[in-house]
Amino acid sequence: MKQTPELATRMTEKLDYEEMLGCMRCGFCLPTCPTYIRSKDESASPRGRIAIMKGVVDGLIEPDEGVEKTLNECLGCLACEPACPAGVRYSVLLEDARAAITEHKRATGQMPVRERLVRKVVFDGLFLNKAKMETATGFLRFYQQSGVQTLTHKLRILDWFPDQLQKMETILPTVPPKTERRRRPERIPATGATTARVAFFSGCLMDTMFYETNANTIKLLQAAGCDIVIPKTQQCCGALHGHAGEQTGAITLAKQNIAAFEAEDVDYIITNAGGCGAFLVGYDHLLKHDPEWAERAERFTAKIKDFASILIEVGFLDRVPLSLPEQLITYQDSCHLRNVQKGALAPRVLLQAIEGAVYIEQKHADHCCGSAGVYNLLQPVIANDILEMKMGHVNATAAQTIVTSNPGCHMQMQLGIQEHGTDSMRAVHLADLLVEAMDNHAN
Template identity: 50%
Template structure:
């Protein structure tokens, strides 16, 4: 059997034909798709076009050639097509399964294999390794090496996306300061809920201060916050990159780490992680008893903004911020995957001193999408430049978002727009904690 025949067989066995057939080719998805718009409205870079290719491969009408692979690679996976689809097509599931099949049948070079193994098997799944890498970033920032590297122009040897990201990385604390003093944080005032906090990988290392801010806000809302041991990366990066088997193993690890806790909710502050955790039941379907366990796990996943609203944070504390205009950029997966978009806006509107202005097309992707900024830098920068044109119309002092990748991408947009020092990009948890202080 040839490789192409193996791919066709895998599409027949693993890609849901009913889901493919649900696509009516109506085109409602086209105006919501960033890559369709930025590519000059090329059908091949639309959800409808990609679904058509998936079905054609499944039916043996075409082969999975480089054009198709490139189309799937260029897709951000933002899932903006799903809420506007009248047939309710679960495009994200089709995309991830198709990418997994193609990845399994790709002949990588020795270098590519080494890089993928290091990133997907040695770095993100292992907390110790992640901490070591982040420690190196912190040393790079504090030692003066960063200034020297920038001065001599060494960064020009790296891809454009990496150059842009290096400029906006947050200051990294030393590992000792990132460690939690305890694993249980008591509620302030009357206890209204017990929650298990999903710390994440990048969030708990690169954005540890944001995690701490989130925990404090939950405490103020009356939540007793537990941080389960043995949890790890959510697996979203792996799932989006076709590393499905590794994503499944990471999902099992997290389910095992949290299921012993009788918590009301599993709470987190990263939209991308949240949508993936909430989809564990789909990821582990047909996996015996794991699907039942995954369904229970997924049913308890909540974004922290949802819990703050439900527990009435605004009735328990005063939120005050120096007079400024604030706008909000949706995290695609928080909005499209978890259906959370009213809650962050409601919290921002309740902060005294803030004038909230809705950004045009705030639900449109910013171009971050995990490692998309590195592997598809040109498309990523086109999208963020377009996003900043819309953000600027609100004349903001602060752009708030609720996902680490989005936060870094908006910082890149601010730099590229020449607004550094005039406009600030902030995670919602950090903004609310500052208002609380």
Template identity: 55%
Template sequence: MTTAKERATIQQQFQTRMNEDELMNCMRCGFCLPTCPTYIESGFQESHSPRGRIALMKAVVDGLIEPDEDVERSLNMCLGCRACEPVCPSGVRYGHLLEEARDIIAQNKKYSLFVRIIRKIVFSGLFPHQNRMRLLTALVGFYQRSGLQSLARRFGLLNLLPRHLTTMEKVLPTVPTWKEMNDRPKQLTPQGIKKRRVAFFTGCLMDTMFMKTNDATMELLQRAGCEVVIPPAQACCGALHGHGGEKHQAKELAKRNIEAFEQLNVDYIVTNAGGCGAFLVEYDHLLKDDADWAERAKAFTRKIKDISEVLVELNFHETKLKVKPQVVTYQDSCHLRNVMKVANAPRQLLQAIEGAEFREMKDADRCCGSAGIYNIVEPEMSMQILDYKMQMAKQTKATTIVTANPGCLLQMKLGIEREGLSSHMRAVHIVDFLLEASGE
């Protein structure tokens, strides 16, 4: 609970830092309402809609209300999926407003000791340090391989956790070994004629927990004719920090990444995670007020490109792609679609695969409820959203759900497990599916 002094400071910061022109751009037309999962799943509560949250922010700026727990709760309930932005006739950059508001609150509120410790560990102690991410993943690998996982399941120890976390443990991928995570390439040559020179943004979770997907990405780029450079100095993209009220740390990570990539002389900086790509492509906004970095950030963001766009540009979908007969549907990564504006390329690739009968899922562009760590901190709403998504997936009768973001992938695996469909339905990252289709 915030004190009166904290609320006064937060209100002053809202008045100083919030973009009032952006707040005023919202016409309250309601076009955003049908696109907002939390508005729909909350029973159409206005405070859980984009225009409702903007109205709350504006009221705080104008001094009409205090930034109390109800305001904070409304902002925290937002998935940050940004589905409201493409449909907004005024072009309101809602995501930027949300990040700024969350940062103001987080930096001027005194959390409990437990929460402060957790935030310090996650934001400062873990994600900015890839060696620590590898160590944590190696510990997960030890748990999986040593027999501890079997014992925990046999004796029901996991039942002490909330149900959604117990199910999530079941769908975690088999993680790589410590040696595999520390033996990563720095440069790869193209197969055949060189068509592009690209850099690969490996990410933190993607190059540890989902390392096999990163390997598949680099393999596909090579097969498509790309020389691939993987700078070892790159860092976490900073998305978790930016969305979680730690913008200062997000800016520091952005600067580390810009420095790591800017001298490589590449055509593109390729990503394979929608959430990472969307944050990387907005480094120019993140650093717009920093005179020393603004132009460098713009140059960096101009080169960001999703793997699916690169593959389509290089006509990879015209090569021989084939899988065993199966029905395939696609779940959009919110940030890939709504921020990076990539929706057609993944579908074009999937529709080119022989044996894959593509069926469009209703509301494929609606958030699955993962949203970074949202499914951990807001499990009830997340599971409501996931239940709806699984209803739509089942209607397609798909045996394979393809997505393009690690969080979405785990969430869809979680949905499949919750529905008892794991015997005849799977979820897979698009690059893993494409590598399967191209012949490993």
């Protein structure tokens, strides 16, 4: 990326200068930041990255490849935000800075052809249209079920791919048939007395590759007394767009989702993926400068709630007994569920209520596992270093079951078990474990 005054101007226009001034350089963020813990490099810390952004805006730092690299190496876990005594919204600064760089590279023709092609396929094609996502996962199901995957392994075709992609291929969940996904009704009544009327945000990856987890979440909401509506016109939340600097696409998806849900008279909009929920909560910032959508976005974000929190709120544990065969369980926080939605307590309350299971709190459960959306694919060295540290803490609990609340975390912990765990370990989404415990008690 060439050093140009146009990029500095674009960053000046994008970034909230008052937000940057809010950083007091106190250092409270340092022990919470995985990339700083790993490197002890000040530029790899939240306050260091804010200083770099401010330096660019003030004309003291040239916005070159080094600036872009430093910003891209941030996981975006946002553990720094709860630790910040000044309440600096680092997430807003990071995403706006990445958007400025992406827009500048595209406008000036500095974006490499390969990057342009990948962004076109992934962001403009795949994740901008849920129907295309379903088609893509249909191809994945064919690959898994037709024998092509077995043949690929026998012929060692994956040896031609990067190591990280080879590893991720082995932990991909089995995609259910499209007919099964299409049979789900749009409106699902509560079991027993109604406690709340909710809309379910089904997501894109969650509703294709992790469809069973969505089905189990709906089953839990029903058992908790929730009447459920699932708007058919909802789309991807836009998180991957936002984190990759594709702000235009994120805004398009935000508007589609707001329009899909605002027609429903519901108490809450329920999510079961920490990353999705956190981005949905940020729609009000994303659309704050749009007079037509700003107020609608605020109403939308006020209704977002994680499924574990609503289960506790409506008295799920008073209605549904839970039990499992004896086992040790630990929980790996979804960074965005914990740091943005403040949803750390509810999953632990639910897990500790399962008869037969012993819950063990993992040291640094609040630290990122290294998944961070597609970070583990784009920054495999850093991600694997962080995962290895994480699995050291997991192994210390001697837990057989690692519970997560986000699809990326789920796959990353599966990879961690494969690389650094034991044969007796498994990774499972909280919704899947709760249904397992509910069915086990019933039987």
